[in-house]
Amino acid sequence: MSWSEFYLIVSGLITFVLLIIAFPWLRQKNHAKQDSLSNTQIVKQRLAELDREVSEGLITEHDKRQAVDELKLALVDESAFETRQKGGAKLPIALGGVIAIAAGAIVYSQVNQMQRVTQASEAIDALPKLSQQLANGNANNLSQKDIANLALAIRQRLREEPDDDTGWMYFGRLMLSIGQEVQAIEAIDKAVSLSPNNTNNRITLAQALMTTGDVNNLERAQRVLLSLLGNNPENDNLALMTAVVSAQLGDLENTKRYFAQVESKLSPESDMTMRLRSRISELESQSLNAPDATKNSPSEKDDTSVANASATGFSVTISMSEDAKESAPKRGFLIVFAQDATSENKMPAAVLKMPIQGFPLTVQLTTDNAMMPQYTLASLSSAKITARLSLDGDVSVSEGEWEGTTLSPVVSGQISSLNVTVDKEL
Known part of the structure; x- marks a missing residue:
């Protein structure tokens, strides 16, 4: 709904309310006018009847004058009553109008949510700049207000365009940057479902899954990365990510395979290289020690494993x-x-x-x-x-x-x- 439509609807509602308030008063005023005309006609008709009765000898002139005086007094009393009635109605109507306007203003100020509407408008205006900052990987420089505005603007945009995979991806990255892994994965999953052939979206999904440390998520991230490598086996970034997630899962074969693909391109002194080499050595040591346990009898093997485990x-x-x-x-x-x-x-x-x-x-x-x-x-x-x-x-x-x-x-x-x-x- 545009602002012009909003103002038009509000103006129509205000006009309708004013008509409802004024209608009883206008109707009563018309009735009073009609009653006044009817009473005047009755008085004129009665005077004509008195003249006729005098001419026919039914009443005397004295009786006529007395009857005319009584009619005049009654007409004066009725006019005074109408004047008092009209004067007394203005104050209640005016007071009611003031109360109605004041009550409407108070209710509107409480429920109009203008502050939030203003905040939403400001957030939408700032969306391009904040989105670019997020896309460039500078989410750490965003303040809490920037993050709140960005989340609000993206949600507003997604409400209007629920099939915008880019919007869902931005929202997922934002949630990921503030440590909300569950919401991040849900949003990125939505982006991937809307654009399944977008490689960047699937890479971001794998990264989000890897940050959780959950074994189910790690296994899913490995499946995503292996699928991507099947289409692009020479991609060193994908190979490195696969080596890392495989090392976390204890998958020695894939760790060695994909680390070998990128090892020559990494600095030997880098932290990543040293950690992967250490993890491979650890996994190889575990695999070498595993056969030794088979030399024992089944009962000895079970007892040893239980003892070591506890x-x-x-x-x-x-x-x-x-x-x-x-x-x-x-x-x-x-x-x-x-x-x-x-x-x-x-x-x-x-x-x-x-x-x-x-x-x-x-x-x-x-x-x-x-x-x-x-x-x-x-x-x-x-x-x-x-x-x-x-x-x-x-x-x-x-x-x-x-x-x-x-x-x-x-x-x-x-x-x-x-x-x-x-x-x-x-």
């Missing part, structure tokens, strides 16, 4: 700060997970989830809680332990959740005791 990990005592006791979620899930403290790999090596209950609380986080058999606490030298109070049970961060973290070395074959205090709101 021997490495942590006994975590979780408590809450005073602020967390007041503001942290009282219902939901307690998620305790361990990540590699020496790398940027966000995938948890162990995860434990349970309903929120009384604190302090002690839980066991060991190799039994690994998400993947080839990536456990036993493969880490130092771990970052996080205890999070989650509303939805998802490892990814959501607003309103609380967490506490601590760092600890991992001692193979030992259960280490440590304390974690939930004291940070996310």
